[in-house]
Amino acid sequence: MAFLDWVLHPTELWAAFWYVMRHAPPDEKTVKLQVSGDMKRCYDFLEMTSRSFAAVIQELNPKLRDGICLFYLILRGLDTIEDDMTIPGAKKRDLLESFHKIIYQDGWSFKESGPDEKDALLLVEFEVVISEFKRLPDEFQEIIADITKRMGSGMAKYTRSRVESMEDYNEYCHFVAGLVGHGLSRLFSESGLEDKSVGENLELANSMGLFLQKTNITRDINEDVIDGRCFWPKAIWSKYAGSEETLISKSNRENGMKALNEMCANALSHIPDVIEYLSSIREPSVFRFCAIPQTMAIATIALCYNNSRVLDDNVKIRKGEALKLIAASTDLDNIKRIFYRYLETIEDKNSPDCWTFEEVRKIVDKAKKDIATTLKGGPPVDFTKEYLAIILFFVTLFTFIYQYNASGF
Template identity: 80%
Template structure:
């Protein structure tokens, strides 16, 4: 199956080849950064907690690289506390609400994570993160501490509150992802690599985070329900099911797909802000850092739409597809073409019998027109069918020669 996937998607195989050629193993990459001591250990943690983010962070301009590495690790530590279901509620809230204060306490660590927390070691050695945080410029420290404080307070709130209304949903996603967009935008501006207005247009930054978070929440419904939690807003899922468990059950499949499609529509509404935000980013490494997750998100939400497999388990885009998106997300025009491509795919899945057909058609049609109107040459040409035919011919020839040689 893996061979067939690569054969049917030759451009992904090419992207994977160049990715391997251009990206060194983790240890070699860290050596090239010329860091040592605690900062080297921080980059080790970056690799351990997120290989995908590690790659783009390590390619950032040196004026931002260490600061964003530390920002990521601080929020990963905070997120590890929030996700740990073994920590009693009152204690968890206290840790979340005061986590920002620990950033200024040398030697602070946390060793009470549950046995199943995969990122527990980061908290066990959190003192190394604190040491490097305190070496950052003061303006970077202020941004990181402020976002950590606000995020921790929001996370603490939702240890008791449920995501009931659409306003709750937007607020929760703001706390856990929109604020990340705020912090990153402020760091970009503080670095002087981007214009100061990037750090001021925080509604656009918030939408960047919400598009990513809503895509993940939509995709992860099966895993979350089985873990005893649900981040889909009650205002949506109660229209289709009596309980969260019924959402993912076989008996309620048709209604579950309708709920899934409404969640996808909610995420797709952020596309105009995403495009506007990316259009204001000019430094190449910062652009790639911002664009790659958004490209992954549009590919994922397109995959999820009207896809019953989402209710059965965690669906993901192909690894080769992800590597191709990484290689292509280099300029605003290339990202617009990526979005256009997946909007076309989504449009093809939009069945007129679907209750959300008109909403999806309206969102997709407007986004496609906006992209086509700003691209040199207009709307991109879809070569996917031609590539599929070439791939099929290639596979046929390979099997012919293999059979011939075997005889």
């Protein structure tokens, strides 16, 4: 199946080739970054916990690179505690609410993670993160500690509460992702690489985080319900099912699809803010850092919309598709073209029998119109490139076979 994917999407194979050529192995990266000791170990943890974020973080301007690496690892540690269902509730809340103090405690580590917690080693060796965090400029430390405090408090709240209303849903997503957007935006401005307005317009920064988080929550419904939790707001799923388990049941598939499409529509509503935020970013490495996750999100929502597989499994975009998005996320015009293309994909999938047909049609039409009116050269039309690449691939293949046979070997 993987080979067939490459054959049917040869431009993704080309993108994968260039990605491999551009990105050195992890050990070579850290040597190139000229880091050693605890900071080198921090970059090792960055590679272990997020291969996708690791690449873009290590390509950031040196004024931001270490600070955002440590910001990511601190929040990953916090998130690892929140996700660990083996930690008793009271103890988990205490850890979450005090984590902003823990990051100043020399030598602190946590060895009580559950056996299935994939990022447990980060908490076991967390003293290296603390050591390097305390070396950051005071202004960076204050921003990171503030976001950690607010996020930990919000996470602790939702260990007791369920996501019931749409207000709960937006608040939860703000705590776990919108605040990340706040912190990053403030760090961008504090570094001097971006205008002060980037760190002040936190509503747009919040939307950046919400679009990513809502995409992940929408996609992960099957995995989450199996693990005994659900972050889809009850205000949505209760209209279509009596329980979370019934929501993903094959016997309730038509109603489950209605709930899925409503979740997708809610995520899509953040697109105007995402485009506006990205239009305010000037430094190239910061732009790529911000833009790449957003392109992954729009591709994922396009994959999830009206797709029954989401209720049965954890669907993901193809690796080649992801690498192609990484390669293309270089400037605002390219990002607009990517969004426009996936909006067209959603439009094609949005049949009149979809429960959310009118809502999604309005969101997609407006977003496409806004993009088309500001895009240099007008709306993109590049689907033919993939088909031309497929034709070229097969012409080359058959030419090779013909010459091979003609040579008499």
